[in-house]
Amino acid sequence: GDSVTQMEGPVTLSEEAFLTINCTYTATGYPSLFWYVQYPGEGLQLLLKATKADDKGSNKGFEATYRKETTSFHLEKGSVQVSDSAVYFCALSGHSGGGADGLTFGKGTHLIIQP
Amino acid sequence: DTAVSQTPKYLVTQMGNDKSIKCEQNLGHDTMYWYKQDSKKFLKIMFSYNNKELIINETVPNRFSPKSPDKAHLNLHINSLELGDSAVYFCASSPASSAPGYTFGSGTRLTVV
Numbered sequence: 001g002d003s004v005t006q007m008e009g010p011v012t013l014s015e016e017a018f019l020t021i022n023c024t025y026t027a028t029g030y031p032s033l034f035w036y037v038q039y040p041g042e043g044l045q046l047l048l049k050a051t052k053a054d055d056k057g058s059n060k061g062f063e064a065t066y067r068k069e070t071t072s073f074h075l076e077k078g079s080v081q082v083s084d085s086a087v088y089f090c091a092l093s094g095h096s097g098g099g100a101d102g103l104t105f106g107k108g109t110h111l112i113i114q115p
Numbered sequence: 116d117t118a119v120s121q122t123p124k125y126l127v128t129q130m131g132n133d134k135s136i137k138c139e140q141n142l143g144h145d146t147m148y149w150y151k152q153d154s155k156k157f158l159k160i161m162f163s164y165n166n167k168e169l170i171i172n173e174t175v176p177n178r179f180s181p182k183s184p185d186k187a188h189l190n191l192h193i194n195s196l197e198l199g200d201s202a203v204y205f206c207a208s209s210p211a212s213s214a215p216g217y218t219f220g221s222g223t224r225l226t227v228v
Contacts, residue, residue, distance in 0.1 A: 034217075036219075038156075042221065042222075043205060043219050043220060043221035043222045044158075044205065044207075044219040045219075046216070046217070046218075049216075087156055089158065093217075101163075101170075101171065102148050102150075102160040102163050102171060102207075102209075102217075103150075103158075103160065103207075103217055104160075105157070105158040105159070107155070107156070107157050108156045108157070108158075110156075
């Protein structure tokens with residue numbers, strides 16, 4: 001079945017550092033890929049998404065490119081802030097549409113940004 | 116104007132009790148879901164409902180039963196609660212159309228004592 005693997009945390013960085021959180025996936029067909037963020041004590045918020053190969057999703061300074069050849073969707077940000085501290089989830093949807101399959105999530109990466 | 120709302124936000128109950136968590140979405144989406152997030156933050160889908168039909172039922176104990184009175188609501192009923200049911204439960208919805216988009220509720224933290 002479908003699966004998502006992302007780097008284990010916690011990841012601790014200093015403010016203004018460059019961020020990369022790796023994510024790779026296994027899926028049949030052409031999944032859509034997502035990054036969700038969960039701030040402490042809150043629910044899940046969609047950060048960005050990409051629906052086909054070579055698409056780049058971006059939001060709030062974060063970017064991720066759908067790489068079919070390497071089955072990856074790594075999350076990057078050029079200069080992190082303390083307010084970026086949260087848990088980040090990579091996820092895929094097995095269909096290009098909303099689909100009743102729902103989302104398959106990675107285990108989450110806890111990001112801690114120190115001032 | 117909350118898109119996906121869940122109630123209650125917190126639920127503390129004793130083992131053996133029966134409880135329900137309610138979810139409503141005002142987005143006009145066709146499919147609704149329940150996800151469970153365990154203590155290690157791992158998220159796993161439990162159910163999805165599309166036009167009142169159960170589409171997915173992962174390996175979830177039959178003590179858990181989703182109930183959908185209409186397209187905008189998907190409630191989660193849990194019988195005979197166990198300690199291991201303690202988790203955060205998230206409701207979500209998505210359109211059935213081609214544009215992928217999942218909107219999550221803010222979660223219900225269930226604690227079984």
